[in-house]
Amino acid sequence: MDRSQLEKLLADVRAGDVSPADAANQLAQLPYADEAARAVIVDPHRELRTGVPELVYGASKTADQIAAALQALAKHNGGAVATRVDADKARAVKALVPDVVFHETARALTLGRTPKRPPCAPICIVCAGTSDLPVAEEAALVAEFLGAPVTRIADVGVAGLHRLLARLDDIRKTDVVIAVAGMEAALPSVLGGLVDRPMIAVPTSVGYGVSLDGLVALGALLSACAPGITVVNIDNGVGAAVAAVKIARLAVRP
Amino acid sequence: MDRSQLEKLLADVRAGDVSPADAANQLAQLPYADEAARAVIVDPHRELRTGVPELVYGASKTADQIAAALQALAKHNGGAVATRVDADKARAVKALVPDVVFHETARALTLGRTPKRPPCAPICIVCAGTSDLPVAEEAALVAEFLGAPVTRIADVGVAGLHRLLARLDDIRKTDVVIAVAGMEAALPSVLGGLVDRPMIAVPTSVGYGVSLDGLVALGALLSACAPGITVVNIDNGVGAAVAAVKIARLAVRP
Amino acid sequence: MDRSQLEKLLADVRAGDVSPADAANQLAQLPYADEAARAVIVDPHRELRTGVPELVYGASKTADQIAAALQALAKHNGGAVATRVDADKARAVKALVPDVVFHETARALTLGRTPKRPPCAPICIVCAGTSDLPVAEEAALVAEFLGAPVTRIADVGVAGLHRLLARLDDIRKTDVVIAVAGMEAALPSVLGGLVDRPMIAVPTSVGYGVSLDGLVALGALLSACAPGITVVNIDNGVGAAVAAVKIARLAVRP
Amino acid sequence: MDRSQLEKLLADVRAGDVSPADAANQLAQLPYADEAARAVIVDPHRELRTGVPELVYGASKTADQIAAALQALAKHNGGAVATRVDADKARAVKALVPDVVFHETARALTLGRTPKRPPCAPICIVCAGTSDLPVAEEAALVAEFLGAPVTRIADVGVAGLHRLLARLDDIRKTDVVIAVAGMEAALPSVLGGLVDRPMIAVPTSVGYGVSLDGLVALGALLSACAPGITVVNIDNGVGAAVAAVKIARLAVRP
Amino acid sequence: MDRSQLEKLLADVRAGDVSPADAANQLAQLPYADEAARAVIVDPHRELRTGVPELVYGASKTADQIAAALQALAKHNGGAVATRVDADKARAVKALVPDVVFHETARALTLGRTPKRPPCAPICIVCAGTSDLPVAEEAALVAEFLGAPVTRIADVGVAGLHRLLARLDDIRKTDVVIAVAGMEAALPSVLGGLVDRPMIAVPTSVGYGVSLDGLVALGALLSACAPGITVVNIDNGVGAAVAAVKIARLAVRP
């Protein structure tokens, strides 16, 4: 149940269309939809508290747990997303819940339709190399699920600066930038000196040797001398999308 | 020269009040105000490109370099800030430039008046312990210098949860939250589950032993399960303030 | 042979029911029950020295070694536990010793009945997410094997604080708390400010990127500002259970 | 205000000796004793919630802040402790508050008399080398401040095993053991195989080179194969003392 | 060709049994026995320079390369050893060279007979847990290949101190001690305080979580306060054996 459903319910109560007792019953069901005997407890009214519904993190869950969580969340919210689901696990979930859709590049599953969301300014998601695409797509898919218009710009690494400069106008048409970058992660630094938008940087685990599975990219981003760049965990496309949407909603708040 | 000065100049040209040649001369001076024979090159039109003027990072500069940079920036912008200036270095700068003001808790120097800035929504800066105050104050001073109204909330660590809950209403009156936290850095996680504002977390180097000068706090913040929290470098109050202001300006954009 | 068996034997000797020679023979068998030709030497009188019998750590042992160790320990103690046994290895052990029982979530095998133990106060095992359940269940199973009544509370992460607050009364009905938490591991910090029980925190290897397989959770727990929290190794449910039982026995010592 | 003061107040109310209004006034003062204009907010009723009063962590506070915090806490509780205070800072605090007492080895300040505490079983504090004495003494002083009888055993490192074995009887006369050890930190492992008491291990930053300021000792303690040892942060005598007292109180609970 | 073969040849030359030209020819063949077209160049006269023949490190070699190296070395020296060979690779080598013998616990292959070696004093190899056996056996097999009499003592971890004390006499009958230990690696520290023999410690990668694949054991051993313990790389049974043999040969040098 998101805020608009809640407001609808309360308006119905005020209008006399729903009795306080029935409303109470409906609200009483909210807190914990206990699915699958304690193993997966979804939190359907998280959206009410934080503006963002629960998203299923698939990596540490079994196909059974993902299926149960998606169904529980979709029942309450109209739609649900699970991320970090590889192709094998996706197949197993689909065998249990045939309606899920698998998004291969983003390594994500969706169930149901994206529910109506608050208005949101456009977000630009920029990435440096083809190896960063899965993380960029995860961010894009989640941002769109949360109601954001998304502009995708790929393969604009700093070793080919002209490509990046050629896309600056597209970037400036959006209000928030997510920059996805692995290896030395110089893209957000360069971009941070060229645009005045809030920018969220996502380090990726692309690379080898001293890249340390993304720790060097993370460190480089946090050390960037262009002030105002904020950072999320390595490969954390979901976190970047949620942060960007919260910001982009402010920009079109009535 | 910020954008409003530039637009004023161009309007004067259009109106015939300034000749194109004179305007060209003025603009020609912009790029590099070479101060102190190459050692300190300030970048006065950075505000034009990125929305935020250059801020002087004092830690790796001598008193001479800080004084020169503050004067150069204040001449162009009307006011300037230098951070990471300890009491001894502050005294040395004040001997060179008597007009600077030292902000002891924030470990910062200001020169001149804060110039007029774009409108900005209110920002809340929350910190967990008295040891985190210097970083929180650095963020507050820079945010105010950039034009943001700031609400300060101190000493609301999670080990005394009631203190934090008692201040939730104050936090919710602002549009962006900066959460400053050292040691196990649990504050932003808890807060992230209670408010729906964009939140920027600043780990601090407070702690000892396994705290590793803030690396554990940084790691904990990046690992936080409350999605949508973004993070800046350890003790980086300046970066958090710049990011928060960029977001808060969006919220009141006409 | 635990202390009560030993005291029984010595009482029998004093009462003349067992000859000193026979007692000597029985005691002589104690020290090293050499199983399987030197490869697995179990230590059956460890319980006498430390209050806790030997528990089989399955991860670095073959199915043969686990089977032999469980049988040797169960023969002397009446029951035995092996932890860190995955489903495949469990099957292999069961093929050798059909009486073993596999506990899937806890990834543990038990053989025989839990022997009578000293009295023990109740222990509460709290965990933050479904991903932490295996570690929490390992702790619960071992604590119960050692004679403790266990209260399980799952999915009370700090990002949904209301869930945790709703369970405080249940937690306060026990005398020792084991808090299992991965990622940023904020749960024990928050709980440590709310209850006055001894608390043992178990970091888990849940998470990705900068979580570093649990090292950040471990560091955060050790840095927690709520004093009095003690910590065990990452994913070490066994160690937490043993420590909690030693404490809980003190609480009901006659 | 600790629990006995609170119970006294409520008993007075019940007996009619104190009016509810006056009691309310007294209780209203509890929450935040704002000292020194926001900079140091002490939490005098923490003891009510967690069983342990606030202890002042001196390392990141100025002499002014320590003095103010000690006075505020001593006023409410009758006595107060500040730890991690070096000799120079101690002198500065003493100049402000002449009644403080400096404990040089423990690097701690006390003010006022230790208030009456709940009953507590005896605690043994064992350390391996003379270099570990400051941490052991910090633990001892805090444990005694919290009401515990303390047995100190020093210089029983495993490289001279006979010393340790000679003291086992003394250790077994207590109910909880704090083992302080730096370098390879083998003492708690050996002791853990010899006694059945709950044991809390404190790694110290003694050592050089690969000792990494105590990180190796910490890792060794967390990896110890003797189960049931729990660990606190490097050099964290305070945390070990608080944990030990919470356990030792259980052992003599009526 | 080892030193005794060389001395024999030179004696033959002196005696007139071998012409200088023929001797030169034989010696000329020594330097590089180029096997398998450059891919594996064995160094058969390494024994002459360093007292120890080349040992084949199997982990980073293919079955083909191991087979070629073993044959080349055995042809010159009479016998050869390859370590770090898992069961699958061992089978593949055996298919190529049916005479090789696989030593499963030691994960090693031998080919041919152990050649005659210089006299060598007895070596004791002590290990703490069954998980350390593969490393201990690798050391034992290599030491015996190099001519040392070896005493094996297993499962004498410090958590069961009586087991270790019971074997001290056996240890003291040897001249050099190799102590193999994982996890907290306390065994060599304790042993170092009890015996006066040169001791080489081998950390193992046994353990989990904060054990960091043996890095903590390594750090603990290097930090051990019992002076005179020297250390080799994690799991490096070969290195310990070679070092021990070099020492043990000194002890019986005529």
Place this chain on the structure above:
Amino acid sequence: MDRSQLEKLLADVRAGDVSPADAANQLAQLPYADEAARAVIVDPHRELRTGVPELVYGASKTADQIAAALQALAKHNGGAVATRVDADKARAVKALVPDVVFHETARALTLGRTPKRPPCAPICIVCAGTSDLPVAEEAALVAEFLGAPVTRIADVGVAGLHRLLARLDDIRKTDVVIAVAGMEAALPSVLGGLVDRPMIAVPTSVGYGVSLDGLVALGALLSACAPGITVVNIDNGVGAAVAAVKIARLAVRP
């Protein structure tokens, strides 16, 4: 004695101007000029072997040792350089050897005149911020001492891309580039995509928090996706200069 002095000597021998015996005497003096009773052994004919004379690394030497080494080297070579000499130590050396010249920004001392060197193509030394100047100057001073013409370009960080682009032509007039960069160290990546010269990157220890004293900059440079960048140790201006000179000499080799 460099190669030209050696060739001169041999030519003199051939010409009969120097007797073989005298030449032998001169050459015999070469190997080890034992200065100051074993403590400082300079290696004057290193230039003959490696093309580069010995440079004195001042950080771990006393003023006495630096003075002795400079004098010994200057006597043989005509000139000498010592790096990593802070102002205090420089004063102490100057008191011993008044002819030394202190270069404050480069933290270096020179003695005597730069001897004639092989021809060398021009080198460009680029740095990103004023904080990187000491390392850049160390590289410049050493490169000039070795005979290279040096172009210095400062303050061209990627956060102000226009500054860098404005200097591309100057950079392209040289044959080898040394890029000095701290923090996120993005400069060499960007530059590597714009110029085709061999480029040596020097990470600096500028920065704080997660910058880890230059380790992140080092990691970022080694991970840079622009291929062909090579890297030296953190702050190692000397190493970069020596490498650049070796390359630049190739470019003008007759």
Place this chain on the structure above:
Amino acid sequence: MDRSQLEKLLADVRAGDVSPADAANQLAQLPYADEAARAVIVDPHRELRTGVPELVYGASKTADQIAAALQALAKHNGGAVATRVDADKARAVKALVPDVVFHETARALTLGRTPKRPPCAPICIVCAGTSDLPVAEEAALVAEFLGAPVTRIADVGVAGLHRLLARLDDIRKTDVVIAVAGMEAALPSVLGGLVDRPMIAVPTSVGYGVSLDGLVALGALLSACAPGITVVNIDNGVGAAVAAVKIARLAVRP
């Protein structure tokens, strides 16, 4: 299109053989050859900017992406290389593009003929052990693809110093040295004191335990006291080859 093709085109324009309009058309096609619908954008005129064509990094690409990239690059340049392609992926690419050639030791694919390159001085690639061969071969293959004559020298580790000394003359016949070394990586240090050529060191991930997948070799190389050695990422044969070729081209520049 490489520089010679470009110069040819411009010469044709000057000569009147190609009209400016046609030339413009050809040049307009250069920037982005969009292959495979955005997923792989090759950069065919990178050679123009940086002197080196794009090389396909296969590790993070699918067989489809590698095939598309090789074809796109070969179409423009005449030939293309993909590195870090294991045998399975190579088979999959060959199924798509039968003309590719797989180089097993180098783990690389080539397509088409090596295009004509600028003249290049000879490069020597030296490696210490057979385990380092794959990295050395990757470097050799890329260097040859870029037009360099390559001398390969294998198995000259410092533990058998005579082998290395025997090859010094071969090394000195080349102008640039690439030294590939894992484990303690001492080879480049020793070589750096013996030859005066520019030397690029490549650490490899060979080793175990404390070798940390090549991080220790990397650290040792960067710490080498022989000045003038530069370093690339662990196992980065490509980077070393590109850097060496840029240098070697300078040596024969007309």
Place this chain on the structure above:
Amino acid sequence: MDRSQLEKLLADVRAGDVSPADAANQLAQLPYADEAARAVIVDPHRELRTGVPELVYGASKTADQIAAALQALAKHNGGAVATRVDADKARAVKALVPDVVFHETARALTLGRTPKRPPCAPICIVCAGTSDLPVAEEAALVAEFLGAPVTRIADVGVAGLHRLLARLDDIRKTDVVIAVAGMEAALPSVLGGLVDRPMIAVPTSVGYGVSLDGLVALGALLSACAPGITVVNIDNGVGAAVAAVKIARLAVRP
């Protein structure tokens, strides 16, 4: 009391020169010579158990504690050594105990005469740079105190290989080698391939940047491919000396 004093006492008892009661009294005094009221407990009969007397580690002790320990040990043993004593602390000790002698390079204090020790074969201590001298001298001084003849060889780093080769004969005249090396620590690897003696390597904290205070040197030594090298902690000259003496005594054991 060392073994010879003990044997003398027992011989006196046997001969009737000392009564058993008097002998018992003398022996009873042995175990713990409690000096300075618990703060410094020396272990005078450690030599009996381990062959080596207690050596005072000065770094973590006050001047008072060092003075007391030296006097207590010298009283029982005839002589004593304290290491890691800087010049200031040495002065303070000398003020308390004027008979101590300060060894500046070794940073050590000695008191009294070196007592008679068991026979010991010669030891060679080799170091690479002048910066390694303090560690080498610490090892030499302790080895001589324990009765070993010591050959010192300095400044034979691998960057100047000829110096090392020139000293091989001197090294081969000794029976045990201690190799002290910082930075990339290649010396022991090279030496390990040239001599057949037992070799103990001591990494030093010399270096900067990625040298990580000796951790890279330590890692390189443990990874060395020349088998049979054993390693002690960074800068641990004492440990290397004790290990070498234990070995060298074996070589001359009657």
